[in-house]
Amino acid sequence: MDTLTVIKIGGNVIDDATALQRFLSAFASLAGPKILIHGGGKIATQVADKLGIQTTMVEGRRITDQPMLEVVTMVYGGLVNKQIVAKLQTLDINAIGLTGADASTVLAKRRPVKDIDYGMVGDIEEVDSGQIQFFLRQDLTPVFAPITYSTVGELLNTNADTMASAIAVDMVRHNQVTLVYCFEKKGVLKDPTDDNSVINELTPTLYADYKAVGAINKGMIPKLDNAFKALDKGVSKVIICHADEVAQAVTQGAGTTLKK
Amino acid sequence: MDTLTVIKIGGNVIDDATALQRFLSAFASLAGPKILIHGGGKIATQVADKLGIQTTMVEGRRITDQPMLEVVTMVYGGLVNKQIVAKLQTLDINAIGLTGADASTVLAKRRPVKDIDYGMVGDIEEVDSGQIQFFLRQDLTPVFAPITYSTVGELLNTNADTMASAIAVDMVRHNQVTLVYCFEKKGVLKDPTDDNSVINELTPTLYADYKAVGAINKGMIPKLDNAFKALDKGVSKVIICHADEVAQAVTQGAGTTLKK
Numbered sequence: 065m066d067t068l069t070v071i072k073i074g075g076n077v078i079d080d081a082t083a084l085q086r087f088l089s090a091f092a093s094l095a096g097p098k099i100l101i102h103g104g105g106k107i108a109t110q111v112a113d114k115l116g117i118q119t120t121m122v123e124g125r126r127i128t129d130q131p132m133l134e135v136v137t138m139v140y141g142g143l144v145n146k147q148i149v150a151k152l153q154t155l156d157i158n159a160i161g162l163t164g165a166d167a168s169t170v171l172a173k174r175r176p177v178k179d180i181d182y183g184m185v186g187d188i189e190e191v192d193s194g195q196i197q198f199f200l201r202q203d204l205t206p207v208f209a210p211i212t213y214s215t216v217g218e219l220l221n222t223n224a225d226t227m228a229s230a231i232a233v234d235m236v237r238h239n240q241v242t243l244v245y246c247f248e249k250k251g252v253l254k255d256p257t258d259d260n261s262v263i264n265e266l267t268p269t270l271y272a273d274y275k276a277v278g279a280i281n282k283g284m285i286p287k288l289d290n291a292f293k294a295l296d297k298g299v300s301k302v303i304i305c306h307a308d309e310v311a312q313a314v315t316q317g318a319g320t321t322l323k324k
Numbered sequence: 325m326d327t328l329t330v331i332k333i334g335g336n337v338i339d340d341a342t343a344l345q346r347f348l349s350a351f352a353s354l355a356g357p358k359i360l361i362h363g364g365g366k367i368a369t370q371v372a373d374k375l376g377i378q379t380t381m382v383e384g385r386r387i388t389d390q391p392m393l394e395v396v397t398m399v400y401g402g403l404v405n406k407q408i409v410a411k412l413q414t415l416d417i418n419a420i421g422l423t424g425a426d427a428s429t430v431l432a433k434r435r436p437v438k439d440i441d442y443g444m445v446g447d448i449e450e451v452d453s454g455q456i457q458f459f460l461r462q463d464l465t466p467v468f469a470p471i472t473y474s475t476v477g478e479l480l481n482t483n484a485d486t487m488a489s490a491i492a493v494d495m496v497r498h499n500q501v502t503l504v505y506c507f508e509k510k511g512v513l514k515d516p517t518d519d520n521s522v523i524n525e526l527t528p529t530l531y532a533d534y535k536a537v538g539a540i541n542k543g544m545i546p547k548l549d550n551a552f553k554a555l556d557k558g559v560s561k562v563i564i565c566h567a568d569e570v571a572q573a574v575t576q577g578a579g580t581t582l583k584k
Contacts, residue, residue, distance in 0.1 A: 111398075114375045134403055138371075142402020143394055146471065146479055150425045154477035160427045165410045167420040167464055198462060204427055211406065217414035219406055 067300070068200070068239035069098045069314060072228035073246045075105030077307045078144055087246065088148065090311040092155035097200040097239070100159075101208045101228040102148060108139040124283075128183040128221040136221050137163075140209040148207055160204045164188075164212030165219060167195050170227065172212035172220050186212040186220025188227065191234035225287060229294045236298035243299050244314065245287060246307040251320035252288070254279050266322050268292060288322075295324050327560070328460070328499035329358045329574060332488035333506045335365030337567045338404055347506065348408065350571040352415035357460040357499070360419075361468045361488040362408060368399040384543075388443040388481040396481050397423075400469040408467055420464045424448075424472030425479060427455050430487065432472035432480050446472040446480025448487065451494035485547060489554045496558035503559050504574060505547060506567040511580035512548070514539050526582050528552060548582070555584050 071091060077083045091100060108126075109119045112135045120127040128136065145161040152159035164170025164186075172186030199206050208231070210224035225245065232243040251262035254274070263270070271288060274280040280288065291302040305312075305319025312318035331351060337343045351360060368386075369379045372395045380387040388396065405421040412419035424430025424446075432446030459466050468491070470484035485505065492503040511522035514534070523530070531548060534540040540548065551562040565572075565579025572578035 111375070115371070116374070137406050138398035138402040140402070141406045142398040142400070146397050146401045146423055146425055149423075150473045150477045150479050153425055153428055153473060154475070158428055159425075161423070161425070163406055163409075163421070165406055165413060165419075165421070168413055168418055202458060213410045213413060215414070217410045219410050 066096050066239060067242055068235055069094055069096060069242045069244060070101070070228055070232040070235065071098065071244045071246060071310065072101045072224055073103065073307060074224070074248070075103040076248050077246065078102060078105035079107065083307060084148075085151070087307045087310065088151050088155060090308070092152060092157045093311055094314055099196070099200075099206045099208070099231060099235075100148070101210065101224050101231065102140075102144060103210060103224040104136060104140045104144060107144065108136050111135055111139050122180055122182075125182060125185070125223070126221065127181070128185050130184065133184040133219060133221060137211060137219050141211050145207060145209040152205065152207065157205050158203055159207045160199060161207045161209065163209050163219070164222070164227075168192055168213075169195055169206075170208070170212045170222075170230070171215065172222060173214055174218060174220060184218060184220055186214065186222045188212060188222065188230045191230050193231075193234040193237050196231070196235065197238040225290060229290050232299050233294055233297040241299045242301045242303065242314065243291070243294055244303045244305065244310060245291065246305060246310055248306065250306045250309065250318070251304055252280065252284060256281055263320050264317065266320055268324070291322050295322060326356050326499060327502055328495055329354055329356060329502045329504060330361070330488055330492040330495065331358065331504045331506060331570065332361045332484055333363065333567060334484070334508070335363040336508050337506065338362060338365035339367065343567060344408075345411070347567040347570065348411050348415060350568070352412060352417045353571055354574055357465075359456070359460075359466045359468070359491060359495075360408070361470065361484050361491065362400075362404060363470060363484040364396060364400045364404060367404065368396050371395055371399050382440055382442075385442060385445070385483070386481065387441075388445050390444065393444040393479060393481060397471060397479050401471050405467060405469040412465065412467065417465050418463055419467050420459060421467045421469065423469050423479070424482070424487075428452055429455050429466075430468070430472045430482075430490070431475065432482055433474055434478060434480060444478060444480055446474065446482045448472060448482065448490045451490050453491075453494040453497050456491065456495065457498040485550060489550050492559050493554055493557040501559045502561045502563065502574065503551070503554050504563045504565065504570060505551065506565060506570055508566065510566045510569065510578070512540065512544060512564055516541050523580050524577065526580055528584070551582050555582060
């Protein structure tokens with residue numbers, strides 16, 4: 065069984081044309097079937113600003129009213145997604161840009177209002193991994209924008225980290241799966257002030273220890289909780305690494321590898 | 325062999341939420357495999373205006389500089405395409421939104437500058453009908469935004485009528501094909517001032533006659549020239565009809581049917 069690599073690339077790389085090109089070349093060089101999930105970056109906020117639509121973030125999450133939903137649909141589902149697809153085509157990767165609505169790949173439900181009304185934000189209900197597998201078998205490389213849909217035809221803004229993890233977990237039915245989160249650091253750091261203090265392997269026990277001493281900081285905790293959950297649900301390996309090191313991380317163990 | 329229906333829906337319907345919903349319901353009701361190609365409508369111009377990007381049209385064609393290309397990629401490839409896909413999903417049509425870059429379905433070349441520099445506008449070079457057929461065989465319904473790509477990774481703005489005709493012509497390799505242009509009139513009119521003077525059947529000879537007496541006016545001529553070319557290249561039937569009458573046009577002969 066081929067190992068499938070599911071990679072999430074964050075907004076900071078999307079915002080930097082040179083860094084994005086470097087990342088896409090590395091992504092294209094990876095052997096075997098692969099899936100890319102991209103974030104949105106600051107372009108959505110910039111476009112919203114110019115359109116006179118105010119951006120409100122609560123704990124790093126975008127409040128998505130109807131006008132903001134239209135902005136993220138345009139920017140993530142249109143501009144960013146199609147630019148990535150066209151670039152991958154020149155790198156001989158037959159990419160296909162998708163939102164969750166396309167081919168009903170990722171169904172979600174509008175998040176119920178509790179303390180905060182996030183608006184048109186989706187919590188994932190179901191991934192159609194059979195459909196995704198069918199694209200992979202045809203040598204297509206799915207490139208997902210972080211937009212899903214609901215059974216009543218709403219488009220919903222969805223966290224790209226969560227989308228990557230949900231897709232990776234469901235793809236376990238068909239493949240051995242490696243999930244890779246690319247971001248702006250070389251991995252999970254022992255010392256947040258030292259970029260070279262990368263933890264090579266992280267187990268749940270070690271993770272608890274680092275949290276206890278405060279070495280692993282607040283922003284990393286939801287990402288790592290999510291990543292350990294993916295391992296529990298059958299993903300073989302989770303890697304957290306710098307976007308520039310994605311090829312080395314997958315093949316030679318750069319970055320941080322999470323183990324059960 | 326199933327008859328494949330390739331339908332182009334224009335911007336005037338895209339701009340009108342109620343008319344779009346009516347059209348999509350009729351589209352969903354059509355039996356057999358089908359493909360939708362949509363135009364962009366005025367939303368691109370409105371978004372461009374708000375972003376401070378000037379719209380220049382020459383003979384009904386949009387001059388597409390780099391900022392305008394980003395707008396049409398956002399609006400056609402993102403907003404309009406994904407809204408249509410999500411709506412079709414609620415109508416039990418497993419739609420998949422595509423630009424020509426996705427799965428390398430429609431390759432184009434940037435139009436050479438002659439009298440007018442149209443900018444980032446694509447002339448279609450090649451349709452991968454095998455890839456499109458593969459989606460259809462999986463009961464997916466392709467929904468194309470009028471954006472193509474070039475071998476150097478440019479996204480290119482492409483006329484939706486031309487894209488519909490190029491796709492229909494190439495799909496002849498796999499299916500018997502009916503090509504339908506939906507617009508705001510009930511068909512090709514004998515008398516442009518009388519909405520009920522629809523010509524039921526139009527042959528090249530009749531077309532020449534109507535042009536000679538000036539009954540068929542300037543705007544229809546490129547559309548009809550294009551349509552007759554599609555017939556010459558193997559498309560079985562071309563229909564020109566009102567968006568509201570697409571189901572009757574395909575099954576009961578409403579609108580204008582072009583014959584060789």
